[in-house]
Structures are given as C-alpha cells and as structure tokens.
Amino acid sequence: MIPATFDYIRPASLDEACHVLRDAGDSGDDVKVLAGGQSLLPLLRLRLAYPSALVDLGRLPGLRGVEDRGDHVFIGALTTHDEVLRSPVVREHVPLVAMATATVADPAVRHRGTFGGSLAHADPAGDLPAVALALDCVFIARSAEGEREIPAAEFFTDYLETALRPGEVLIGVRAPKLGADWGFHYEKFTRTAQAWAIVGVAAAVRSEGGDIAEARIGLTNMGPTPLRAQVAEEALRGLGVAHGNGGGPAPGSAPGSAPDGARDPVRDACGQAAEGASPPSDLHARPDYRAHLARVLTYRAVRAASA
C-alpha cells in the first residue's frame, strides 16, 4: 500500500493547471489530475497506476459549489459528495443526483470525494456516471484553448476513459432541471453498504395521466461504460404504470410474470433492460446474474420513479 514515486504539482489557478497539463501532454508524460483522491489514491497505493506526476486541483478556487442557473443546475467539479447532498438546489431540482450521491461509499469518502472527480474517473461501477447519462447532463471541459461542452452520451468512451482530451480539465456539469411531471429513483444493489454497486439503476420517468410518457434509464456496472437501457426505455413508452403490481414472480415462475400469473407489461419492458449490455464478471457477480439483476432492479426503479 505504498505508491511508487511521483511528482506533485499544485497549480495556483485553473489557467496554470491547463498549461501544466498541456505541457505534460506534449512531452508525453503520464500526468493524472488529483481532486478528492478517493479513487486515484487507492490505485496508486496498490501500484495499479504509476503516473509520473499528479496535478492537484483540490484547492483551486471557483470549481466548488452548486448554482441554480434557471433551466439547469451547475455543479462545480470540485464540489464534494457531501456538499452535493446538502445542497437544497440539488435536492429540489435534480433529486436523482442526491439519491445516488447518498449511496456513494461512506461519510468519510463523501467528505473528500468530488462530484467531478467521480465522473472524470469514469468507473462504470460508480454511481454518478449512470445518473449523468439518465439526466442527459452536459460536461464542461476547459483547456488552454478554452471551454467546450460534451453531452453525457458522448462523455464516457471506455473503461475509465472519457472524451476529455489531454490538457483538458472537467470544471463542472450542467444538470437539466426536469419538470414536476418527472419522477426519479436510484436503485443500487450491493452486498455491503460501502461497496460499489454490483448493478445500479438510475431511473427518470415522466408520467402523463398514469402512463409512462418517457423513461430514461442509466445502468451502473453493466459494461465498460455506464449505459442507457435504450431498448427498455422504448418499450416502456406509453405503458400504464397502474397495471403493474408491486409483487414479484411466483416462486419458480419466470421473471416477468406477476404473482397471480398475469402479465405485467411494465415488468416485461424492464425485462429488456440488459439488452445490449456487456456486464463484467467478478467475484460478486457473473454476467448472467448481473443481467438478471438489471431487469429486476430496473422494474423496481421504474415503479418507484413513477409512483
């Protein structure tokens, strides 16, 4: 649990940080951005990562905090999970972010770990990437050349890989406010309270007169990147949530059937939640079990979000 040697750079301003990162990128150095350190430091300590330098943004001014900006909420990249949780703006306008953040690790981690760091780390087992996808958030990146916007759907490119270019820093995320006709739920499945999600489902559902008008479903830990369950989303459109019931399948019966044997179309639609996913295999779950969980948990999340 002792990291290899690395250089440590603490720029005084965002501009300086961008320049340091650009120079490092030009010279081919493996430089990592350090924010709260809750994901990066364990990788260093286990010697799974050997960066030549860390650029510590932790104390930079201006990247921390939550702002109500009319049609969206802006969350600064260095806002800690705990600050996100305590923000009335987040709770009122983007409650799905609060629901998922509340499940991140434990209070100690939430006091150090940051919203932006967790997204830029792009761990598909992290809770926030799936939420950002479900909400169609917009990522704001800054480099020495200026700012650019990256839609959530384009941000997560591969396992621990993002669309951020060398020399770019994630400075914050715009989370659109969704109207009063939207409901939200984050359903996380873990073996212990502090563990990463075996599977997580972030659901945002817009209801119209008892029917599902639109469902957006982000999946945690169902592939090398966070995913949208697009097939299930399509299948859910227009279904009446009132048809469903809260029960599960009868013992021994197939997933998708209700206890009384009647078909529940919402459950059937959620049964397609794992379509197109390529879930990982690890000690906690093999792929077929993850796919099964994605179907069950999507049903639970959609029902809770449309309740």
Next chain:
Amino acid sequence: MTEQLDAGLVGRQIAESDQLGDPKDGREVGRARRRKEDARLITGRTTWTDNIQLPGMLYVAFLRSPIAHARITRVDASAARARPGVVAALTGRDFADEQGSLPCAWPVSEDVVIPDHPPMASDEVRYVGEAVACVVATDRYKAVDALEAIEVDYEPLEAVLDMTEALAEGSPKVHEAGNQAFTWKFSGGDAEAAFRDAPVVIDRTYVQQRLIPTAMEPRAVVATTDGGSFTVYSATQIPHILRVMLALTTGIPEHRLRVIAPDVGGGFGSKLQVTAEEVLCLLLTRRLGKPVKWTESRSEGNLTVHHGRDQIQKISLAAERDGRIRGVRVDLLADMGAYLMLVTPGIPLLGAFMYNGIYKMDAYDFRCTGVFTTKMPTDAYRGAGRPEATFAIERTVDELAHELGMDPLEVRRRNWITHQEFPYATIAGLTYDSGNYEAATDRAMALLGYDKLRAEQADRRDRRDPVQLGIGVSTYTEMCGLAPSRVLGSLSYGAGGWEHAAVRVLPTGKVEVVTGSSAHGQGHETAWSQIAADALGVPFEDVSVLHGDTAIAPQGMDTYGSRSLVVGGIAVLRACEKVKAKAAELAAHLLEASPDDVEFSTGTFAVRGTSEGKTIQELALAAFAAHDLPEGFEPRLDAEVTFDPENFSFPHGTHLCAAEVDTETGMVRIRSYVAVDDVGHVVNPLIVEGQVHGGIAQGIAQALFEEAVYDSDGNLLTTTMADYLIPSAADLPDFVTDRTETPAASNPLGVKGVGEAGTIASTPAVVNAIVDALRPYGVNDVPMPCTPERVWRTLAGAAPPGSTAAGRGGAGESEGGER
C-alpha cells in the same frame, strides 16, 4: 409494531438495566464498568507496534512469491542493494544457516508430517505470498521501491488446490512426503450398531469456506538489540509463547530475549502464531545491529496472515422416527495449506469433541485427514474447530427436523441434555459441568416472538410472496477455557494450559496485578481490576493490571481459546486469596489475636467481636517496613499463583435468526436476531455484551459475506477489502441479547468463556434461516457465504413449490475460482 421492535426494546432495557446505578451489594464483580483501557485505545494515544520509533531504525519490506508453487532457480538482489537508502537486500539463501524452521507445536498424531518451513523460502515456494527476499532501507518507501529491483526466476510446479484431488493417486505433491498431513480418529460408543437399521439417516456434506482473519490492527514487528540481548515488539496475542519459540527457532538464548506485545488491536487467533516476519526481523536486527520495523499492508495481510476454517465435512446422523438421535459420524478433510504452523493440525481436533453438540446419543465416530495444498497455511480463527463442528451438527439437526416434519426446536428438545442431568459425560468423552438449555431456549423464543414469526412465514408461503421468511435455530455449546494441561498432553499438544498471576499490594496500598494473559482488546485490565478489588477489598481505581511484556509479566500462556477469564482470571483470584491469607496472618500478629479469630470484610481484617482491625493498606505498609512481622513471615504483601484448570469451560445458548430472502435477487436480509447466551456468572456485563456482539457479527460474516477465493492457478483473488467483504455495522441487524446464568461448576467464580461463543453460535443460525425460508422451493442447502448470486443460482436450479423433484442445494453452482 413488529415483533422485532418489541424484542429490540426488551434487549435495550436489559442492556441498560446492567448499567444503571451501583451494584446492590457494593461488589465490583457483576458491575457494568466502562473499560478503563478504552480511552487510550479509542483515541489511539497509546503504543501500537507501528508507532514505535527507535533511533537509527530501519524498515523492512518483503518480496513475495507471485506463483503458488515453483522451484526458485535464481534470486539476484544485487540491483536492489544499489537503490537509494537501501542498507541490505537479502534472500532465503542468506538466512539459510540461521533461520531454522517455523514451529508447529501440535504434532497431533503418530503419522503427522511436519515439513521444514523456512521463514524465507530459498529453494521452493508453496503459496502465493511466501517471502523470497527482503529489503532493509532507511524508510519504508525506499524499501518497497527497491523490491522491484530484485530478480527471481521461478520454474513453475503444479499448484495443488483441491483437497480431494490432492489425496488422489498421482496428484502433484506439495511436499516430498505427499499431501496427507495426518489422519486422526476418535470414537465413542458403537457407531456400527447405531447406524445399522436406523430408521432415518441424514447424510450431508458441508463446506467451511476459507476465511481471512481481519484484525483492525495489521501485523507489525519491531526488533532491536544492544548487541547482547534482543527485544521483539510484535502485534501478537502470545508474547510468552513467542519468546520460547523464537529462542528455539533462532538459537538466541531465551534469557537474552524479551518479547513485548504493546497494545494490540485485535487478533481473533490470527496473532496466535509465530510468523516468518517475526523471526526474520529478529535475525535482521542481529545481523545489522540496528532496530528494524515491518508493518504489513492490508493486501499483504490477506495473503500471509494465516487463514481460518477451510474444511469439507461429511456428516451422517442416524435417528429414530420420533427424532431421537442414535449416533453421528463425521469424516473431515481439513486444508492445512502449504505448511503446518503453530497449531495448524490441532484446529480440526478442537472441533472433534463437539460434533455431538448438546445432544445425547449412543455413538459417535470422527475421523479427520489433514491435507496439504499450495495455499496460505490455516490456523486458529475465532472458534477454531468449534464453529465448524457446531455448524455441521446444527445444520444436520435442522435437516433431521425437516425430514421428520418436526419443528427444529422440538427435535432439539427430544435430544438435548436436560438441566437435571448435569454434570453430563458426553459420547465424545467430555464432562459438561453445567447448563440449562431449556431456559435459554425458552427465553430466546419469547424474545424473538417465535410463534408469531412462524405464522408470518406460513402467510408468506401461502401468498407466494417474493420475499420469503425463514427462522434459523442454533442451540450451541462449546468447549473453551484452554485448558487442563493433562488433557492437552493427551492430545499431543506441545505445552500446558495453565496461567500465571502475581498480585502485589504496594507500600501505599495500591495494587498491581500481573497477568500472563495478554489482552488484545478484550478488556482484561478492567475485569481483572474488578476481581482484585472484590477479593482484596480495595477500590477498583486502586488496581493496575500489567501484562504483555515478558520482562514485566514473565510467565504466561497468553490469550486464545476463550481462556483468559476462566484460567487467567481465576489465577488472579487465587493470587489475591494468597495475599489475603498473608495479610490475615500479619493482622493477627499485629492485633495480638489468634489467626482463627481474624475476620476479613471489605478491606479490613478485624478481631471477631471487636472494632479493632487493620486495613489491607495498613498491613501492606507494615509488611513493607518489615519492622514487626510474625516468625518466618517474608516481607511485602504479595503472592503469585500458577493455576491449571480442572476442566474446560462450556458456555451455551440459543441463537435464533429470522431472515428474509428476496427470491428475485437472492438477497438475504436478517430481519431479527436473538441471542440468549449462558456464560455463567458475569464479571462485567458490558464486556460480555461487546464480546457477544462482535462474535455474532463475525459468525454472520462467515454465513453471508466472507470467503478467501483462490483462482485455478492458486492466486488469491480476495486481496483487498473490496473483494474480501467484511460487514460493517451498517450491514448487520440490531442484535437482541439476553443471558441466562447457570454458574460453571469448575471454577470458584462460576464463570465461563465468552470470546468465541457468538461466532460459534451464529453461523448455523443464519444459514438455517435461509434454508428454512427456501424449503418450499426444494432447497436444502446454500453454500457459504450465502451471497445473493449463490442464493439466486440455488433457486434457479431448484424445483418450484408443489413439484415432486428432489430437493437440492447449491444447484447451478459452478464456481469461477477454486475454494
């Protein structure tokens, strides 16, 4: 309000009533004292081994084998020596002449094979994590960095991972002599007769998965020398045993070796060991003349702290149709890992006498085969043999109940030893001194609301609720308080089971208690102070307890096997009584009375019928001054005692677990957990409560969470806490605890051991609950740990309710890793 909440309230009231007010009779024993050691332990303002800084200190890092089984063809540490800050880089060959072989103190049988176990491998490695080289440097970072410069060439050999395959003809060998470490047999009664024509025979196989003891404080060693003598600080449970063993292993004379266990942050058996790192640090300080320190990382610890459990249990139970048990047969395979460490082969034997549990039966037959594999050696882990035995019998008795269509508690009632029958000589040759299984069970059923939960279970089954409810029972006893020396001798154990205590009343009347028990979190300082305060009639605050340093507490057998109170605590009491007798003699002399006329009451020795008396403090000063002493009376008021127990200690109790199983996801949630333990008289209810809570948590951890997993090449996959799951408080239910108090007949305080009871009891209670919930699905077992995926796969392979298909356990399992 649910039954659970009602029971929780009762539990809290009971707990609180222990803490309220002063004890009725002014006695310390029985009082829920807060632990006097806790302030320093909780704030960390104390000496842990890793805190120790000595002038000129060097830091050690070990290079460990990345291969399960290989011949070492070349090791070259020269490049590491050139790294900055490196003082030495050494390989197994460098230690060949001095490192000896790590000891096994329990040669259990005539056929036991004890392979050479060099602290640092030089020719062959036999598990991933075995040390092959080390670097000593001026700081820890430089030492770890330089490990990367050491070159080792390995010629891979076949890994040996599966116990059954290891014993098969033609298996690759872990050691020249083969893979069988020992065989051991024991029987009582006529098992042939018991099983012949038995109306009911239950045959089951249970797997006790491999566990990694995870003490909060990692292992750490500091070794230092002044050139002539040596001091080893270690986060160990056993400073005294370690001193003897280090002397025997390294040849350093015992009288020039001091071992100190500073405050130690938990052990659970994992620090009942003589480790390679302890020996090598001692050799390094001798070689370099400088103090050296090594502290393991958590991942290093997962690889190289000895593991626990890892047994395959074949158990057969023969019974009458009315539920009466005729006999039990057990055939055990026990994974030793690659070597026999301090008590490795003895662990399954500690369970050998417990497979009969609390039940009467005519016959019992036990055999065990120890097997070598290319994995980390196993050894003591909380309960050590007894959790495994208790699990097997308590699971099997539930299976019997199911087979007969009886309530699991009713089957137990028909078989258990009734309270009138104590002392009871069991079929396994032990004499249980006392117990009242009926009382503990009745209390537990009331606290759980057993009948109401059974009704809810029936309702959920009728409704085909996706969340099913199960109730698991565990009526356990265990043998602890290790142990009468003659019994240990009969089991070929390498030492006795006594304990030492010294009590000194200082000139100012304050008291020092010196104990050979080496606390590592249990609260000895508080409990021993309570015992001494009562025995000597001095204030609790006036007692200090000294331990854990062979120069301060020179004699001892240390702490394991729930032995501290029932052996070490009794030694303290006996030493106090000796001091008191001496004080009484002096009081009689000073009061010019006959010793027969002197009475002791709350710290004062008085002549019967008079108000004339001497306090123990006055007598201590008089004994110290020594101006006027009786003929032949030695100055000073002190005494020491070495106490050897006459019997084991047999705590017992009834644990009930209600668990909800989500049949859609496989998730198990413990809805309520009731533990009614009988640990005899209680010295400190708060300490007992803490031991019970921690013990239950650790047992639940085996049932639901923990498993050391090796892959098919013999690599440990669970090297971090992200992979090896330890439950935290957030993952555990509110435990409802209560006690019955049936005093032990074998010691003057009437106390029994409590350190392992919760762990022994809880694992089968939880698994029984899960299986009970899933009986309608034809499930009769779920392998541990009962993870959501395992439960789901078991259900996926099981028969739906109403089907006539045979029940199954663990169906659909095909493990990714070897177990």
